[in-house]
Structure formats: structure tokens, C-alpha cells
Amino acid sequence: MxxxxxxxxxxxxxxxxxxxxxxxxxxxxxxxxxxxxxxxxxxxxxxxxxxxxxxxxxxxxxxxxxxxxxxxxxxxxxxxxxxxxxxxxxxxxxxxxxxxxxxxxxxxxxxxxxxxxxxxxxxxxxxxxNPLVIVADKAKLGDIPEPRSWSDLLNPVYRKQVTMRGHNGTFCETVLLTIGQSFGEDTLTGLGRSVRQGLHPGQMAKLAGTDNEAGTALYVMPYFYANMIRKRDKVNIIWPEEGAIAxxxxxxxxxxxxxxxxxxxxxxxxxxxxxxxxxxxxxxxxxxxxxxxxxxxxxxxxxxxxxxRDIQTLTDAANAAFNQGFEQGD
CATH class of the missing domain: 3.40.190 (D-Maltodextrin-Binding Protein; domain 2)
Incomplete structure (x- = not known):
């Protein structure tokens, strides 16, 4: 391989x-x-x-x-x-x-x-x-309330303030399919508007809680990597009320x-x-x-x-709906 x-x-x-x-x-x-x-x-x-x-x-x-x-x-x-x-x-x-x-x-x-x-x-x-949670960077979030639910990530107040796993226009299918199933497929474009970038979770763990301008206020990441964040005192790990995405x-x-x-x-x-x-x-x-x-x-x-369902078609449609919002600017 x-x-x-x-x-x-x-x-x-x-x-x-x-x-x-x-x-x-x-x-x-x-x-x-x-x-x-x-x-x-x-x-x-x-x-x-x-x-x-x-x-x-x-x-x-x-x-x-x-x-x-x-x-x-x-x-x-x-x-x-x-x-x-x-x-x-x-x-x-x-x-x-x-x-x-x-x-x-x-x-x-x-x-x-x-x-x-x-x-x-x-x-x-x-x-x-692999449970996926939300991590909040306290300094970058400032006075904005922390999300408590996965649906909170659709709030325009978080526009381009979220990082999640993704590469070359393809984002984590488990997150997209789960959120689409839980809140409706039409919500994925809104989620895309909130996401600034896609990174590997290891990169997120290095960015969260730092002064690096590449960091964002929120991260969707595995619980393992959330516990690997070096600046733990600078972040809050949020287990959403619906549960961590499995x-x-x-x-x-x-x-x-x-x-x-x-x-x-x-x-x-x-x-x-x-x-x-x-x-x-x-x-x-x-x-x-x-x-x-x-x-x-x-x-x-x-x-x-x-x-x-045809999971390949669903995944492609979820990515397309997500990217429609993701490609919109600030």
C-alpha cells in the first residue's frame, strides 16, 4: 500500500x-x-x-x-x-x-x-x-456564546469560524451525513458557510488555543485529538447535547x-x-x-x-451542498 x-x-x-x-x-x-x-x-x-x-x-x-x-x-x-x-x-x-x-x-x-x-x-x-466533538478557542471566540448543539454551527455568528477535517474540496462524510440526517440536508449549505478550512485533526490540535492567524474559533475534531491540544487551558471541549458524532x-x-x-x-x-x-x-x-x-x-x-439508500450518491450530494456554502466568501 x-x-x-x-x-x-x-x-x-x-x-x-x-x-x-x-x-x-x-x-x-x-x-x-x-x-x-x-x-x-x-x-x-x-x-x-x-x-x-x-x-x-x-x-x-x-x-x-x-x-x-x-x-x-x-x-x-x-x-x-x-x-x-x-x-x-x-x-x-x-x-x-x-x-x-x-x-x-x-x-x-x-x-x-x-x-x-x-x-x-x-x-x-x-x-x-471515533467520537467527533466541538472545540472552542476561548480567545478567538471572545464574547460569542459557545455552541451547545451541532445545529448551533449553522448560526451566522460563526461564519468562517469553523475548521473541520477536509482536503481538496472533500470534507468528512460522517459529519456531513450525520448532520444532514439529523437536521435536514438543506442545512449543509449553512454549515459550509461556517467552515473556513479543512485540515487533518493533527493540524487542528496544533492550532487550537494558539495566536496563529490560521486558527479559527471552533473546530470539529476527534475527541482523541481534542485531548492532545497543547494549550488545553485556552480551549473548551464541547460534547454536543445530541452526542458526539459516532x-x-x-x-x-x-x-x-x-x-x-x-x-x-x-x-x-x-x-x-x-x-x-x-x-x-x-x-x-x-x-x-x-x-x-x-x-x-x-x-x-x-x-x-x-x-x-445509495450512500455514494448521498455523500456526493452532501459534499456538493456543503461546498455551495463553503465557497461563499466572508
């Missing part, structure tokens, strides 16, 4: 392709490699396993529609968000044909059961979620996986991985998961959007 390569389909590893958010990649890969060095995974060819940073895979996601046979796919794929693995081409060839099956052999804990995040069709497995990290486990693939799926859906996720501020649905913020709600867009 090479970032920045041409949009040509790559040969994937046989057993595992784990495209992980940065906060999860390091602890999960280190734990796995430690087990591997202890001989636990001695039957697996290291060349048939890949841990990748998801932020570097934008070119790869554009090639997902080029896969035509289940034999081309690893036993286990981990992919964050509502990616091209849910778009019509891949869905009709693989997801709708029951190539994958839910690998979590447990009922989700109460927090996740309440919002219905277990796939009702049994095709994909929820490994954890950006899912999904595991696709092949129904006909090899024995090694089934063991990998068990590892990534087990208690040890759940604990590592929680330590990185990625809540896990595992029943053993002990959350450090259990009373705080999560906001999930719902499976209806994923399975009963």
Missing part, C-alpha cells in the same frame, strides 16, 4: 488489510507485533498482513470499485467511516452477496445497543467509533476466511483490542469495555442511510 500512487488496483495482502486512524494504528500494531515476536502468530506470513494509516489511503479508496472477485480480498479488512467499501459497485459484488459476516460473537454493550449500532443485516462488524471503524470479515483470518477477526473484536480502543478515546461496543466517559451520548447517522 503506497500513498500517493496512481489510481491502479493493488494486489492486497491475503490475510489482513487494516487501515486505521492514527491514534489506533500505533497501539494495535505494536500489540500485534509483540504477540508475533512471541510466536503467537508464527503461522502467518508477515507479507500477507498490512497495517496502514487511513489518512494516506485516499488513492486506494478510489480503486475499491475495481475488485471483482472475493479471492482478491483479504480475510479481514478494517476501514473507518462510510468509505467506498459501501458504495454500489463493491456493495453489489460483495456485501449484498454475503461475502462478509459479523465477526463479533457478543451483544453490544448498553451504550451502543441504545443507538442501534450493530449491523441489523449481519454483514459488517463495528470495531469501535464515526465508525468497521471490520469486514470474510465468511469463508482461512483459520488464520478467523483468528485475526477474533483478535480485533476481542476484549484486549476493545481496551486498547478505549485507551485511545475510541469507544468500543464490546461488553467488557470500560469507558472513561460512559455517560456521554453518541450520535449515529443510522443504518437506513447505509443499507436503504
Amino acid at each position: 503506497k500513498p500517493g500512487t496512481a489510481q491502479v488496483k493493488e494486489k492486497l495482502p491475503r490475510h489482513l488489510l487494516a487501515m486505521l486512524p492514527c491514534p489506533l494504528k500505533v497501539p494495535l500494531e505494536e500489540t500485534f507485533l509483540h504477540q508475533q515476536s512471541s510466536g503467537l502468530w508464527s503461522d502467518l506470513d508477515p507479507e500477507e498482513l498490512a497495517f496502514e494509516g487511513n489518512a494516506n489511503q485516499s488513492d486506494f479508496y478510489k480503486t475499491v470499485d475495481q475488485f471483482h472477485s472475493a479471492d482478491e480480498l483479504p480475510d479481514v479488512v478494517i476501514t473507518p467511516g462510510i468509505s467506498s467499501f459501501f458504495h454500489p459497485d463493491f456493495r453489489t459484488r460483495f456485501l449484498d452477496k454475503d461475502v462478509f459476516a459479523d465477526a463479533a460473537g457478543y451483544a453490544q454493550n448498553e451504550r451502543f445497543a441504545e443507538i442501534g449500532m450493530k449491523d441489523p443485516t449481519g454483514r459488517v462488524t463495528l470495531m469501535c467509533v 464515526s465508525p471503524v468497521f471490520l469486514l470479515a470474510k465468511r469463508g476466511a482461512s483459520e488464520a483470518g478467523r483468528r485475526l477477526a477474533s483478535f480485533f473484536t476481542g476484549a484486549e483490542t476493545a481496551e486498547l480502543c478505549e485507551q485511545a478515546f475510541f469507544p468500543s461496543p464490546h461488553p467488557s469495555a470500560a469507558s472513561s466517559f460512559p455517560e456521554r451520548k453518541l450520535l449515529w447517522m443510522g443504518w437506513d442511510l447505509v443499507w436503504n
Whole structure:
């Protein structure tokens, strides 16, 4: 997996392709490699396993529609968000044909059961979620009231005062789809008017609370990165009243996986991985998961959007509506 390569389909590893958010990649890969060095995974060819940073895979996601046979796919794929693995081409060839099956052999804990995040069709497995919150820079916000709801970001008082994840005119699909579903698709143009720029969350964490003119009054960012802000006394972390937006990290486990693939799926859906996720501020649905913020709600867009609508068309329309407002000046 090479970032920045041409949009040509790559040969994937046989057993595992784990495209992980940065906060999860390091602890999960280190734990796995430690087990591997202890001989636990001695039957697996290291060349048939890949841990990748998801932020570097934008070119790869554009090639997902080029896969035509289940034999081309690893036993286990981990992919964050509502990616091209849910778009019509891949869905009709693989997801709708029951190539994958839910690998979590447990009922989700109460927090996740309440919002219905277990796939009702049994095709994909929820490994954890990346909760997205609002961060307010107290100095840049000044006397303007802090937002309490996601809908508050539409207020003209925040025009061009928000930073969120985005790059080259494409913005976080989970944020756009969730806000569109919760408040109406017509609200996305208003949200676009409020957003000044799209950045990687790591860049946001460095800017928030500083005097840098590139910073904004508000940021929509993962809770992990909000806790990494160096000038913590200069910001407030806001958990919106509807809940932090739940950006899912999904595991696709092949129904006909090899024995090694089934063991990998068990590892990534087990208690040890759940604990590592929680330590990185990625809540896990595992029943053993002990959350450090259990009373705080999560906001999930719902499976209806994923399975009963054309998610690719919806994502494209959401970005178009958002960009209509984003491209308007101050």
C-alpha cells in the first residue's frame, strides 16, 4: 500500500488489510507485533498482513470499485467511516452477496445497543467509533456564546469560524451525513458557510488555543485529538447535547476466511483490542469495555442511510451542498 500512487488496483495482502486512524494504528500494531515476536502468530506470513494509516489511503479508496472477485480480498479488512467499501459497485459484488459476516460473537454493550449500532443485516462488524466533538478557542471566540448543539454551527455568528477535517474540496462524510440526517440536508449549505478550512485533526490540535492567524474559533475534531491540544487551558471541549458524532471503524470479515483470518477477526473484536480502543478515546461496543466517559451520548447517522439508500450518491450530494456554502466568501 503506497500513498500517493496512481489510481491502479493493488494486489492486497491475503490475510489482513487494516487501515486505521492514527491514534489506533500505533497501539494495535505494536500489540500485534509483540504477540508475533512471541510466536503467537508464527503461522502467518508477515507479507500477507498490512497495517496502514487511513489518512494516506485516499488513492486506494478510489480503486475499491475495481475488485471483482472475493479471492482478491483479504480475510479481514478494517476501514473507518462510510468509505467506498459501501458504495454500489463493491456493495453489489460483495456485501449484498454475503461475502462478509459479523465477526463479533457478543451483544453490544448498553451504550451502543441504545443507538442501534450493530449491523441489523449481519454483514459488517463495528470495531469501535471515533467520537467527533466541538472545540472552542476561548480567545478567538471572545464574547460569542459557545455552541451547545451541532445545529448551533449553522448560526451566522460563526461564519468562517469553523475548521473541520477536509482536503481538496472533500470534507468528512460522517459529519456531513450525520448532520444532514439529523437536521435536514438543506442545512449543509449553512454549515459550509461556517467552515473556513479543512485540515487533518493533527493540524487542528496544533492550532487550537494558539495566536496563529490560521486558527479559527471552533473546530470539529476527534475527541482523541481534542485531548492532545497543547494549550488545553485556552480551549473548551464541547460534547454536543445530541452526542458526539459516532464515526465508525468497521471490520469486514470474510465468511469463508482461512483459520488464520478467523483468528485475526477474533483478535480485533476481542476484549484486549476493545481496551486498547478505549485507551485511545475510541469507544468500543464490546461488553467488557470500560469507558472513561460512559455517560456521554453518541450520535449515529443510522443504518437506513447505509443499507436503504445509495450512500455514494448521498455523500456526493452532501459534499456538493456543503461546498455551495463553503465557497461563499466572508
